[in-house]
Amino acid sequence: MTVLMEEKPRVGTKYIAALRARFGNSILDESWQAPDQVTVTVPLNSLPDVVAMLYYEQGGWLASVAANDERPLNGQFAIYYILSVEGSPDDPNPSQKAYVVVRAQIPPHQPEFPAVTPKVPAAIWYEREVRDMFGIHPVGMPDERRLVLPDDWPDGLYPLRKDTMDYRYRPEPTLEDENYEFINVEGEGIVQVPLGPLHMTSDEPGHFRLYVDGENIVDADYRLFYVHRGMEKLAESRLNYDQVTFLADRICGICGYAHNVAYSTSIERALDIEVPARAQYIRTVLLEVERLHSHLLNLGLACHFVGFDTGFMQFFRVREKAMKMAEMLTGSRKTYGVNLIGGVRRDILKEQRTTVLQLLGELRAEVATLVSMLLETPNIVQRTQNIGRLEPQVARDFSPVGPTLRGSGFARDIRVIHPYCAYDRVPWHVVSKDGCDVLSRTLIRAEEFFESVSLIERCLDTMPAGPVLTEGFKYKPYAFALGYVEAPRGEDIHWSMLGDNQKIYRWKCRASSYNNWPSLRYMLRGNTISDAPLIVASIDPCYSCTERVTVVDVRKKKATIVPYKEMERYCIERTDSPLKQQS
């Protein structure tokens, strides 16, 4: 049941040829994990140049960076820069789109590497995370602060090193206070507005600090990762590689299935498992069902944040049909627990197909009515057009993903660029807009919703018969590969390396919002404070409510607290600024 990789032509050879032409002997090794996945090993000193060349000259986007403690294997640390290389814009025929992974080894006696961030800004979060989790120091970083580890975590304890700690170990906090240093913006009349410690509109608590001049946001900074769950460590330590699919589900409460498929495909690729065609179609259907309810949730919240709460209620009422669909097809409202390595556990039966088609028809009609109502609301365009602009150049530098990127004129969707499951077997098209603003991102979600409805219908119509699960494959020690899925918020990338004991040696999972956060700062700049919640909502991080917002006046050195409800009310009503009441 395995596919011989040699049979398929390799995609992306021209990038390797270009690298060899430029860097010659610096390309130490080249290994192919799949026809469109290649890992090249380079010396540490050439790392920034190689990554920068792929990124800016060959049309690369930074998908993820994974560090790995390979000391038990070869005595070295390793770092993998994972780029989706899509051809330079000047290339007349940019047909070859491949994942090129740049790997470098780092000696344990000198755990540092030249930072790539000064050349490719998109790497900033990844390199800060590598320093936190592995204690490998990126030299030349513009930002020396912690990213993932809490401020009270002991120095010198690096959780993902193989020899440091058990996954159950909980060190005593080293200090009482939060001492994270936010960036310092000074100037006449500039006031800091911290939002947090729980971030409004986001499930994950996060501390935002807005620097405002009057009502205008001059800059923004944020501290996230308050709820880091240590899943990668847990997966490596306690679970077997086939149990990790159930943990991958739980990464996100909205797009859990996308993570699950990304993880499963990474293992399937590493082990050369061919997933049956019918299972590929079923996965596509379920991924799109997930997109339906995720986009409806975001559209509902878009209504809420412009003060159109009836619309919010209506979107959530209709969304219930998508949830029912998920419950029927997977046995759980959250599309959890249907994937196994090698396929899916449930087939789609004839009567289920009929019900899904009927529900899709109803959804299409009802959502069309609601979307037209939302767009006819007088203040929606006024509130969202030219608000929270993500300039194409900023987008190019920071590799945001999903509707956030597609709203800034890049028609980039992993489902087309690196087709997986059945996305290359059914016709559909990518939605992109060039307004660069909140409106564009919202409209993209609305249009993608209808695209998803058609995708599910076409999959159900053309689904081949046959088995849904491949069993009896062999576990290959230390094989590794990438898995990727275009989740509702953008691509989820999983890099997995198997161990030698039915476990995962290293699992680096990167959720879509991770790539969207760093560019948010640029979207907030130049807008008024009442638009902040709307802008944050437009990148669609997982939502929740938060309790309060703190306002700091740097000139008076005084902190005051504005309740979150007040902040939200101000976003909706835009009268009686809470800042004016405070001063």
Add this chain to the structure above:
Amino acid sequence: MLKLLKEVLKVGEATLPYPFEPVEVMPGFRGKPHHDPELCIACGACAIACPPNALQMATDLDQGFQSWSLFMGRCIYCGRCEEVCPTGAITLSPDFELAVMNKQDLFEQADYRLAECRRCGKYFAPVKEIEYVEALLQKSGLADDELTSARALLKLCPECKRKNDVSKMVSLYQEKKDVPR
């Protein structure tokens, strides 16, 4: 605005009277696992498969008990236990109402007697598991003499089995002086 009003009127009430009336779940819904202690043979397959360790097995070699336990606070309703159970003792029910007033009510436990080794008398495996294997042997179509010796071995603990093997080897060696290596 008029369109919206019309839509709202057309839809009417969208909320359900739950919890005053029950809510139907879709067929195939995975809810609270139901354990049938009669069918269960305490083999522990479910505890090995369970990703969040909600299902666990504990062995008490002094008292001679094997306990199967389920902690609902950890269960993720994946249904792997149902898939791996050889006797169909675990099934996922459509029951989704899991709130309890007391945390202890989230635990479920079933104890199974362990069998004693025929030779050394130590506890080594659940009685029901041995009975299950015996029934399988019965159906396997082995010849009568093979069946008898297989049954006899079944009642030995792993350590006594090893000793048995060694003494067999020794007697082979003494008889033929030609030992398989």
